[in-house]
Amino acid sequence: xxxxDLIGHLSFLLVATSFMMRDIILLRALSITSGLIGxxxxxxxxxxxxxxxxxxxxxxxxxxxxxxxxxYFSNRQTGLSxxxxxxxxTNFLGLTVDEFRRIRKLFDFQxxxxxxxxxxxxxxxxxxxxxxxxxxxVRREGESINTLVSGDVIGEMSFLTETAANADVIADDQxxxxxxxxxxxxxxxxxHPSFHLSMTNLFNLNLIKKLAT
Numbered sequence: 001x002x003x004x005d006l007i008g009h010l011s012f013l014l015v016a017t018s019f020m021m022r023d024i025i026l027l028r029a030l031s032i033t034s035g036l037i038g039x040x041x042x043x044x045x046x047x048x049x050x051x052x053x054x055x056x057x058x059x060x061x062x063x064x065x066x067x068x069x070x071x072y073f074s075n076r077q078t079g080l081s082x083x084x085x086x087x088x089x090t091n092f093l094g095l096t097v098d099e100f101r102r103i104r105k106l107f108d109f110q111x112x113x114x115x116x117x118x119x120x121x122x123x124x125x126x127x128x129x130x131x132x133x134x135x136x137x138v139r140r141e142g143e144s145i146n147t148l149v150s151g152d153v154i155g156e157m158s159f160l161t162e163t164a165a166n167a168d169v170i171a172d173d174q175x176x177x178x179x180x181x182x183x184x185x186x187x188x189x190x191x192h193p194s195f196h197l198s199m200t201n202l203f204n205l206n207l208i209k210k211l212a213t
Contacts, residue, residue, distance in 0.1 A: 007041045025082075028064040035061040090151050091130045091178065094202055099195045102188055108179045112171040118154055119165040127179050129154035134175025139168040146210060147172075155182070156203035 035057045042050040042057070080088065080097070088100050095103070112118065112134070119125050121140060131152045138146035145167065148154065154169050159182055189196040 007037055007044070010037055025068060028068050032061050032064045035064075087132065087178065091132065091153075092202065094205070095195075095198050099192070099198050102192065102195055103180070103185075103199070106180045106184050106188070108181075110177055110179045112175045112177065114171055114173050116171045116175075117168065118171070118177075119158075119167070119169045121166060121168050122164050125155045125158045125165040126182055127155060128159055128182055128185065129169075130178040130180070132176045132178060135172040136175055137170050137172050139170065140166070152209075153203065153206040156206055159185075160200070160203055 038057045039054050042054045080100075084100075084104065088095070092100055092103065109132075118129055118136065131148055131150050131154070133150055136148040136152075136154070137144055138148060148169070154177070155165070157163075158165050185199070189199055
């Protein structure tokens, strides 16, 4: 295998690696790097440059660069950090920027280790939990009935119905959640009807998702 062949393989390896990235900026950065290496390969691997793949690689690089610029411009416009934007897209999709800012003021970030109990069946639940990482098990009468991961909500049913928790929720491994005091959220929801509707829709979508699994 020649050095030129290695360059070609490296270009495709970076493309394959980018498919595994959850961070959209890192994904695009790897795609740009892959494109630059691919251009070099198509210049050097033949007696004459292969212009068709070179032109299209330039187009793909241009698209990725422009999308990164748009992302950061939008980020500056919203005034949200990269972490906030990730949380917004993962846990609060459907809320407007202003609505997300309102609920962001109520956030309390908590970490849980394996075996920690977040809710107990029949017990009053004082918090809403929005899972940002890790995995939790939902049990009813000792039987596992569901698994919760990033993007899921815990406690929305008892919040909407003002009843006790209907299941035990226990951390399976190191888990991180956004925790919101249930007493604080209704006040904000009552002041802003559109926010009330958005949060209710968010809770309903999570309930539908749980029923479907």
